[in-house]
Structures are given as C-alpha cells and as structure tokens.
Amino acid sequence: MKNLLLRHVRRWGDPVQDILIREGHIAAIGTDLSGGPGIKEIEGNGAIALPGLVDAHTHMDKTRLGLPWRPHSAGPTIKDKVDNERSIRREEGHDPAVQSANQVRLALSKGTTAIRTHVDVAPDLGLKHVMGVLETREAFKDVIDIEIVAFPQQGLINTPGTAELMQAAIEAGADHIGGIDPSLIERDPVEHINVIFAIADRNGVGIDIHLHEPGELGAFSIELIAERTQSLGMQGKIVISHGFCMGAISEGRLQHLIDLLVENDIAIMTHAPGGSPFPPILKLRQRGVRVCSGNDGIQGAWSPYGTADMLERAFLLGYRSNYLKDQHIEEMLRICTQGGASVMGLGGHSISVGNPANIVLVEGASVAEVVTAHRPRNLVISKGRIVAENGVYTN
Ligand SMILES: [Zn+2]
Known part of the structure; x- marks a missing residue:
C-alpha cells in the first residue's frame, strides 16, 4: 500500500x-x-x-454484467419474474461468484467503497449464491466492505425449507436476515414477521426487508415491523427497503408511520424506482429518519437497467423527487454516502x-x-x- x-x-x-x-x-x-x-x-x-459512495441495496448475485446483452423477457407478475430468472440461470449456467465480482469491479470504478447486497436463498439454490458472494467478498476484502443479507426472494412461509437455509446462511457468514412482502407474496403477514424476527433475534443480527406493498397494506406491514422491533428491543437494526406505500397514502397516515420509524430507529432504503410511488425523502430526513439508497438489481433478469453508479443514483433520487435546490441535491448525495454508511455501521465515513x-x-x-x-x-x-x-x- x-x-x-x-x-x-x-x-x-x-x-x-x-x-x-x-x-x-x-x-x-x-x-x-x-x-x-x-x-x-x-x-x-x-x-x-x-x-466513498455506499450502495446500501443491490443484488450482486443476480447481475448479468459481462454477459451478452439479452432483451428483457419476463412477464408482469413476481412469479413470472422468478420463473423467468430461474430458466435464464439454468440456460446460462449462472455463476454468482463470477457475476458478483464483475459488479464489484464496476462499482469500485464508479467510486463505491461499501455495498450491502441481498443474496437469494431458496430450496432450489441452497446456499450456492451466498457461497459465491462470500467468495467475492473474500477476494476483494482489501478494497471494499460488503455486507450480505440472506434474501428469501420466493418467500419463506410459502416455500418450505427457506427459513432453515436462512439460518444456515448466517452460520456460513451472511450478516443480516432479509424478508419480502409479508401479505402480497407470503399471504401470512404475522407469521412472516414472526419467522424473520425470530431468526434475527436468535443470531443477534439485523433485518432488511423488501416491502413493495402499496397503500394501506404496506402501512399495515410497517406497523407490524415497528411493533416487533419494539417488543424485541431491535431499534437501530432494521431497514425497510422500498416502502412504496409511504409515497401514496394520506398525510395523516404518513405522519403516523414516520412516528413509528423515528421511535424505533427504523431506516428506509429507496432507489427512486421507475413506475412506483416511493417515500418522500426530505420529509423523512427532516424528521430524523435514517435514509439510504442503492442500485437494486443491475442488468439482470428482473431489469435491464443499472450502471452501479451511486452518483447517478443520487441524481435519480433528486430528479424523481423534483428536488431542485442545491441543499436538497446535496442531501441526496449524503444519503448515498453517510446514509448508507450509517445503515452498514461504518463509523468514520x-x-x-x-x-x-x-x-x-x-x-x-x-x-x-x-x-x-x-x-x-x-x-x-x-x-x-x-x-x-x-x-x-x-x-
Ligand atoms: Zn432489492
């Protein structure tokens, strides 16, 4: 050095x-x-x-970076996308170690020095993707900090065997427990919350849950997450990723949800999605909610978009929110640096x-x-x- x-x-x-x-x-x-x-x-x-820029939400095991361009072929539903991804993986012999390393090199070239990645865990994959990303983390440990969230992409209540694999992922080296749409995907919201909080609590790790549920359904999930965070004393260890519902509910309900986030120090991740409402970023920041951002999936079976550039992401946060003043644009960059560092527990950033x-x-x-x-x-x-x-x- x-x-x-x-x-x-x-x-x-x-x-x-x-x-x-x-x-x-x-x-x-x-x-x-x-x-x-x-x-x-x-x-x-x-x-x-x-x-250093911080990508606090991506899926580096899924990217197709480095492979020949492939036109998007998934249908509109989540199940369509999961099935499409599975068939592409089989056809291409997808190697999560190779693909995640491609993303790390690209991210470093754009100035990203820390990444939190959600990594698929499912019975048809076992821990293959976790082990691949762990290999990449080891290979690049001198130049980048990588956190791994064990992610039940297909659900865990409706996909038996997944919860056990998530525990095994933590034992193998994953850092946090993921979750996904307790009502829309799992159709059993209380049980989904019970299971992910139990695994996280047992292992002393945090939770980062994908929450795409709209309107009142998503608000109900945030209330459940806040209740469980409080009862288990897990304040400061929970991230809600996306939280689309916060972008399309009444002001009164929004303020109630923000109260719950503040009381329980629950952070919000938004990547300023295309085609969905998303949380009002400055309102959250003004109340003191920790906010981070990420690129989400980059050029994979779920979406052809993504450049791994967190400066471009800061641009998108401001652009989609229509924040025009310098101090507000600067706040978008803080979210893409210190905001992510705070969620990843990186002091001195x-x-x-x-x-x-x-x-x-x-x-x-x-x-x-x-x-x-x-x-x-x-x-x-x-x-x-x-x-x-x-x-x-x-x-
Ligand atoms: Zn995601």
Whole structure:
C-alpha cells in the first residue's frame, strides 16, 4: 500500500487543500502539506473530494454484467419474474461468484467503497449464491466492505425449507436476515414477521426487508415491523427497503408511520424506482429518519437497467423527487454516502483525519453539480488504495 498525497482538492464545502494518506488512513488535511520519500503525489487540479459512495441495496448475485446483452423477457407478475430468472440461470449456467465480482469491479470504478447486497436463498439454490458472494467478498476484502443479507426472494412461509437455509446462511457468514412482502407474496403477514424476527433475534443480527406493498397494506406491514422491533428491543437494526406505500397514502397516515420509524430507529432504503410511488425523502430526513439508497438489481433478469453508479443514483433520487435546490441535491448525495454508511455501521465515513481513506475525486463546480452531471470519477481510493483512475478499474 502506497502513501499518497492528494494535492489541490476540495472537500465538500471546503476551499482547495491537500490530503495526506498514510497506511490506509487520512493522516493530515491542510494547505502546502509536505510530501517526502515514499509518498506518491497526485495533482487534483481542484477536483471535489467526496467520501466513498455506499450502495446500501443491490443484488450482486443476480447481475448479468459481462454477459451478452439479452432483451428483457419476463412477464408482469413476481412469479413470472422468478420463473423467468430461474430458466435464464439454468440456460446460462449462472455463476454468482463470477457475476458478483464483475459488479464489484464496476462499482469500485464508479467510486463505491461499501455495498450491502441481498443474496437469494431458496430450496432450489441452497446456499450456492451466498457461497459465491462470500467468495467475492473474500477476494476483494482489501478494497471494499460488503455486507450480505440472506434474501428469501420466493418467500419463506410459502416455500418450505427457506427459513432453515436462512439460518444456515448466517452460520456460513451472511450478516443480516432479509424478508419480502409479508401479505402480497407470503399471504401470512404475522407469521412472516414472526419467522424473520425470530431468526434475527436468535443470531443477534439485523433485518432488511423488501416491502413493495402499496397503500394501506404496506402501512399495515410497517406497523407490524415497528411493533416487533419494539417488543424485541431491535431499534437501530432494521431497514425497510422500498416502502412504496409511504409515497401514496394520506398525510395523516404518513405522519403516523414516520412516528413509528423515528421511535424505533427504523431506516428506509429507496432507489427512486421507475413506475412506483416511493417515500418522500426530505420529509423523512427532516424528521430524523435514517435514509439510504442503492442500485437494486443491475442488468439482470428482473431489469435491464443499472450502471452501479451511486452518483447517478443520487441524481435519480433528486430528479424523481423534483428536488431542485442545491441543499436538497446535496442531501441526496449524503444519503448515498453517510446514509448508507450509517445503515452498514461504518463509523468514520467522512474525509477527516484518522478516518479510513475512502475518497472519490470528481470534477464539478459544486457538490450539486457533481450530482447532476455525475461525470466519470478522476480517481477512486478505497481503504487507502487506488482502485480506479479516469473511470476505469485499475486494482
Ligand atoms: Zn432489492
């Protein structure tokens, strides 16, 4: 690992300064810092230095990155998509280790230095996908933090054997328990919540639940999740991913749900989906709800979209919400850096002396312009190592 001196860069809101990196950490920040023997100097030319981007919700076991383009072929229902994905996996001999590694390299090239990924667990897969992503996590452990959520894509009440596999996934190295639409997919909301909370509580891990349910159905699920979080004392360990219902209910019901999130420190993940309502991000932030974001699935059987770029995701959060002021656009970027870091329990996720050196250099007149233009990253440093230059993975 080289010691690095970044010359003439601008931290978020700061004038031009130098940043000295030693042994993977930020050793000094100031003007005219001295280099010295063994220190590689890099001219920043006034670029903005951002903390590492955090993709707090993706599915890196599912991506088809690196494979020939395939036109989208799934039908409209969830079952159509699950069946379509299964048949494509069989046909292509899908290798989750190879595919997840492809996504990690692309994500690093875009400045992402931490990822939370949901990984399919189901009787027809066993732990194949978990083991593949664990292999990728080990291979890239020096340059990126990866958290694994054991994800019951097909449900676990209606797919016997899945709950046992989720316990086995935790024992194999997964970090958290996933869940999915307790009513719409499982049709047994209380039992679904019972099972995922029991596994998480028994193992002392968190929960990150996919909740696509609309309107009052989704609101009911959030109430169940909040009740169980409170009764088990799991405040601060629960994430609700998507929470579409919060984007299309009455103001009174919304405020009630936000109260429950605040009381139980339940975080919300939104990726500003196409075609669905989604939570009012600034309303949540103004009440102090932790919010993170992610790319969700990238170029897989579920959707042809996704570039692994969390600056583009910050753009989409602001664009779809119609937030136009600089301070609101900046808040979208905070969600894609510190918001994700908070959910992943990564302390010290800012460019400050003593913190790990996770730094992204990108050109822009201001932070808001960096988000709207999301140009290629000039330089990406993760855990003190240069991992990408001029938009290309180099590690
Ligand atoms: Zn997802």
